[in-house]
Amino acid sequence: MKTEVAYRGSTNITFSSPLLRDLRAIYTLWFRDIIRLWRDKLRLIGAFVQPLLFLFILGGGLKGRVLTAGNTHMNYQSFIFPGILAMSILFTASFAGIAVVWDREVGFLKEVLVAPLSRTAIVIGKVLGGSTNSLIQATILMGLTPVFGMHLSFWKVLMALGIMMMIAVSQTAMGIALSVRMSSSQGFMVLLNFIILPLYFLSGAMFPINGLPNWLSVLAHLDPVTYGVDLLRGVFLGLHYFSYPEDLIGVCLFGAVMSFLAIRLFNQESPS
Amino acid sequence: MVKVRHLKKIFYTGKGARTAVNGLDFDVRKGEFFALLGPNGAGKTTTISILSTILKPTEGTVSIDSLDVTQEPHRVRQKIGVIFQDPSLDDRLSAIENMDFHGRLYGMSSLQRKERIQFMLSTVDLWERRHDLVRTYSGGMRRRLEIARGLMHFPELLILDEPTIGLDPATRRTIWEYVHFARKEWGMTILLTTHYLEEAESADRLAIMNEGRFVALDTPENLKKQVGPEIVTLESDPDKIELIKSFLCEQFGIKEFRDERIGSFSFPLPADIGNAIHVVQKITVPIQAMTIRSPDLDDVFIQITGKGVSSSSEAASPFHRVYRGKL
Ligand SMILES: Nc1ncnc2c1ncn2[C@@H]1O[C@H](COP(=O)(O)OP(=O)(O)O)[C@@H](O)[C@H]1O
Numbered sequence: 139m140k141t142e143v144a145y146r147g148s149t150n151i152t153f154s155s156p157l158l159r160d161l162r163a164i165y166t167l168w169f170r171d172i173i174r175l176w177r178d179k180l181r182l183i184g185a186f187v188q189p190l191l192f193l194f195i196l197g198g199g200l201k202g203r204v205l206t207a208g209n210t211h212m213n214y215q216s217f218i219f220p221g222i223l224a225m226s227i228l229f230t231a232s233f234a235g236i237a238v239v240w241d242r243e244v245g246f247l248k249e250v251l252v253a254p255l256s257r258t259a260i261v262i263g264k265v266l267g268g269s270t271n272s273l274i275q276a277t278i279l280m281g282l283t284p285v286f287g288m289h290l291s292f293w294k295v296l297m298a299l300g301i302m303m304m305i306a307v308s309q310t311a312m313g314i315a316l317s318v319r320m321s322s323s324q325g326f327m328v329l330l331n332f333i334i335l336p337l338y339f340l341s342g343a344m345f346p347i348n349g350l351p352n353w354l355s356v357l358a359h360l361d362p363v364t365y366g367v368d369l370l371r372g373v374f375l376g377l378h379y380f381s382y383p384e385d386l387i388g389v390c391l392f393g394a395v396m397s398f399l400a401i402r403l404f405n406q407e408s409p410s
Numbered sequence: 411m412v413k414v415r416h417l418k419k420i421f422y423t424g425k426g427a428r429t430a431v432n433g434l435d436f437d438v439r440k441g442e443f444f445a446l447l448g449p450n451g452a453g454k455t456t457t458i459s460i461l462s463t464i465l466k467p468t469e470g471t472v473s474i475d476s477l478d479v480t481q482e483p484h485r486v487r488q489k490i491g492v493i494f495q496d497p498s499l500d501d502r503l504s505a506i507e508n509m510d511f512h513g514r515l516y517g518m519s520s521l522q523r524k525e526r527i528q529f530m531l532s533t534v535d536l537w538e539r540r541h542d543l544v545r546t547y548s549g550g551m552r553r554r555l556e557i558a559r560g561l562m563h564f565p566e567l568l569i570l571d572e573p574t575i576g577l578d579p580a581t582r583r584t585i586w587e588y589v590h591f592a593r594k595e596w597g598m599t600i601l602l603t604t605h606y607l608e609e610a611e612s613a614d615r616l617a618i619m620n621e622g623r624f625v626a627l628d629t630p631e632n633l634k635k636q637v638g639p640e641i642v643t644l645e646s647d648p649d650k651i652e653l654i655k656s657f658l659c660e661q662f663g664i665k666e667f668r669d670e671r672i673g674s675f676s677f678p679l680p681a682d683i684g685n686a687i688h689v690v691q692k693i694t695v696p697i698q699a700m701t702i703r704s705p706d707l708d709d710v711f712i713q714i715t716g717k718g719v720s721s722s723s724e725a726a727s728p729f730h731r732v733y734r735g736k737l
């Protein structure tokens with residue numbers, strides 16, 4: 139044993155207020171997610187493959203074969219682009235839930251659970267980490283808009299980022315709420331697919347939701363993702379089905395409910 | 411430092427209820443080294459999880475430094491360092507990153523973290539490998555890192571759940587040296603669970619746990635005294651063993667035999683009988699070898715529960731003081 143190492147550091151840890159402690163912890167949790175994302179570049183690249191396939195193969199294949207929404211003639215690729223962004227966010231944000239299950243599987247979650255921070259701070263840290271991740275990817279995808287002749291002003295980009303942040307937060311929170319008590323990441327993956335794919339396909343990301351058969355239309359109205367996609371399409375193309383206030387209420391309500399659920403369930407899982 | 415009253419934990423699973431901890435009462439004094447010894451499934455980890463605020467008790471109360479673990483978990487968490495039975499590192503991060511993450515969560519300043527990380531990682535001999543990802547570490551290195559991390563924030567109470575399981579003797583020794591050093595350094599209290607008997611032997615007090623209850627709680631010395639002063643092992647012709655046993659039972663009233671290898675068995679020598687040699691000389695059947703040793707915790711455990719602590723006897727052997735004489 140090397141007890142001869144001279145200075146072992148001061149034993150006084152300054153006690154800050156619980157709030158300050160939690161804020162620092164949130165930053166720490168977020169920072170860990172960023173390090174891991176950066177280290178796992180394959181995941182970063184892999185996450186682009188799916189949206190790009192949809193955009194170029196599906197978008198390219200269906201180009202000119204479908205009637206476009208609201209009788210305005212536009213490029214189908216432009217039409218689905220906001221939906222593709224939403225897809226990228228949906229999938230990557232849900233990864234945050236898998237990351238929690240994974241932490242539970244490898245035991246790292248216990249390290250966080252015995253540390254002096256509130257359960258709420260853990261959820262917020264994970265939500266921010268997951269959202270940042272999906273926002274980075276969506277931002278890079280946005281850089282593709284000139285390829286199919288869409289031109290975005292600075293303000294549009296800013297608005298889109300804000301909306302995407304809200305969608306990302308709701309989705310990560312949903313992922314975390316679902317991850318509670320899940321101990322196998324494979325089982326969780328299956329569960330997520332069952333939930334995300336219907337949410338995605340019903341959201342009007344790939345087709346306009348006006349003129350749908352009745353049952354589909356009802357489901358599309360119930361799908362919270364619909365409002366986010368509609369809002370994004372409004373910003374990008376000026377084309378939207380609901381009014382902006384309706385969209386905003388839908389997006390915010392979904393985010394609030396999911397965040398509440400995530401915090402609530404996570405607090406219940408283990409004593410706070 | 412630790413006060414446990416009527417602690418009970420029942421797990422409700424799909425297959426029904428399982429009582430993992432069934433009414434524990436104990437105190438651990440400040441600066442004390444307290445050990446919980448018991449076989450797998452005794453309820454040690456469950457007890458530890460309640461103490462470290464990860465599980466809620468079904469019944470009873472636990473307080474640490476007068477803070478109730480369910481009422482003020484935050485303040486309890488700041489005071490404890492936990493080394494879990496199962497791995498709890500992020501193996502996609504390096505040693506330094508794992509330590510830094512920990513230091514930040516416990517509110518250490520950046521200067522403090524820097525100093526402390528260097529000190530702790532050098533102590534457990536990982537400083538050279540500090541930038542390597544934990545996934546490239548061996549089991550022993552991971553364990554050392556976890557112990558360095560658990561001690562990083564100067565916990566007042568260190569909780570160790572089977573900390574040295576699966577480690578080689580050299581690593582085990584290093585870890586214990588540092589834990590004892592830290593104990594002196596800032597008067598840390600230690601709560602250990604183990605099924606390595608020799609680790610429990612150096613504790614101030616020891617509780618033997620079985621099926622969710624304490625079956626004994628005392629100093630290791632007193633517990634050993636309960637067994638009797640000596641354990642005698644005899645070797646003879648395998649066919650004659652039963653004969654010897656019945657002779658010992660008739661003549662000296664010795665009833666607790668434990669079979670060792672074929673042709674060999676042992677028994678605790680009752681205190682009122684006197685010299686073991688004197689006893690053995692009365693046996694008419696030829697005895698090939700006799701070993702006399704002082705009892706260890708394994709003997710205590712067997713006497714109390716009627717069975718051994720699994721996979722512990724081979725580990726305990728270097729600590730027996732064996733006197734071997736051929737008759
Ligand atoms: N989460 C759990 N759900 C159900 N049963 C559990 C759970 N954790 C532990 N147990 C049961 O409680 C008992 C005690 O387990 P544990 O505390 O891990 O023992 P030890 O650490 O002494 O080996 C065992 O029978 C175990 O199966």
Ligand SMILES: [Mg+2]
Nearest residue numbers: 454455456495
């Ligand atoms: Mg255990």
